[in-house]
Amino acid sequence: MTIQKIGIAGAGTMGTGIAIAAASNGCDVRLQDISEDQLKSAQHRIVTFLARQVAKERMTEDQARDIADRIEVISELTVFAACDMVIEAIFEDFKTKATLFENLSELIRGDMPIATNTSCLTVGNLAKHVKTPERFIGMHFFSPAEINPIVEVVRGKDSHPAIVDLGLEFARAIGKRPILCKDSPGFALNRFFCPYTNEAVRALAEGLGTTAQIDHVAQECFGAAAGPFQVMNLIKPQINLNAIRNLDRLGPFYAPVPEMVKLGDSGLDWEIGELDVPDADQTKKIADMLMGGTFLAVLQCLDEQVASAEDIDFGAAHALKFSKPPCAMMNDLGMMGVERLIRSNLHRYKLPTPGSLAMIGQLAA
Structure with missing residues (x-):
């Protein structure tokens, strides 16, 4: 089966980005939203993005016009009946998504593939609201979806292998690099990115450094394009x-630290002041905390076979912009070096030593 006509529910930032990516690679897109204002905003964003690509000589005006013509903005779900596949990209709320899937199930044919762009809800739970859940998968695009090359393709408990393969094939067809994931909280990349940001806030709370200093150490340690506080401000705390x-649900190690909860619930951004470069001892303590939390999450992810080491590192490098991705870093540090870094969290949370620790040095990356 070839996906030529794609329906996208939700014309926000992610839905519009997915629409641009699909149309740029020859797909006909129906971009739907119940908000007329959202649809107008999506149209403006599409035109602006394409104009910028023309100005940078990445495409011609004729190519930009062809891409724009392949995207139709609509307010009714009924148009999806003529599509080959539907991707949901609405607000990250379980009840809202569940209602959409129930409505979609009544409007489209029973064998049409449906994908959710959820970043944190489980595919299996959402699938309970889809008629014929075998056709349901996760396709988690990373922002900005029109540019970022990574898509996590998530196989749910009931997902048919042929539909999973179709999701992988479609991702490649629109110029993306898919990462195959098990349906587990956080999938592959948020599974360790969330503890990475959480440990950054823990370092701040324990007085190991300022937000600017912790960002600086993270950039040096992971070769990150931006530090955790800057990234949190971009995606919103x-x-x-x-x-x-x-x-x-994965346990206390993954629970947000109180300072993360306080700032996140306030709706404010992190304050990032001028950088006072930390000394060597300060740098080591911050780096150890960041690496310890990140590496433990990755090792648990590998133990549970959520994704391969190769895919985790590729996603870290291309979606999160870590030029030193975690599995490669662990290979370089060696088993004893990594064990030292994760030891405090293993003791604090009474966790077993991950079996994948023994594979360090041989992790595919």
Whole structure:
């Protein structure tokens, strides 16, 4: 089966980005939203993005016009009946998504593939609201979806292998690099990115450094394009907090620290002042805390076979912009070095040593 006509429910930032990516690679797109204002905003964003690409000589005016013509903005779900696949990209709220899937199930044919762009809700729970859940998968795009190359393709408990393969094929067809994931909280990348940001806030709370200093150390340590506080401000601390809260079921290690909850619930951004470069001892303490939390989450992810080491590192490098991705870093540090870094969290939370620790040095990356 070839996906030529794609329906996208939700014309916000993610839905519009997915629409641009699909149309840029030859798909006909029906971009739907119940808000006329949202649809107008989506149209403006599409035109602005394409104009910028023309100005940068990444495409011609004729190519930009063809892409824009392949995107139709609509307010009714009924148009999806003629599509080959539907991707949901609405607000990250379970009840709202569940209602949409129930409505979609009545409007489209029973074998049409449906994907959710959720970043933190489980595919299996959402699938309970889809008629014929075998056709349901996760396709988590990363922002900005029109540019970011990574898509987590999530296989739910009931997802048919042929539909999972179709999701992988469609992702590649629109120029993305898919990462195949098990349906587990946080999937592959948020599984360790959330603890990474949580440990950054813990370092702040324990007085190890300022937000600027912790960002600086993170950038040096992971080769990150931006530090955790800067990234949290970009995606919004409240959204980051919601993602962390969805990992709570994995145990106390994943629970948000009180300072993360306070700032996230306030709706404010982190204050990032001028950088006073930390000394060597300060840098080591911050780096150890960040690496310890990140590495433990990755090792648990590998133990549970959520994703491969190769995919985790590729996603870290291309979605999160870590030029030193975690599995490669652990290979370089060696088993004893990594064990030292995760030891305090293992003791604090009474966790077993991850079996994947023994594979360090041989982790595919």
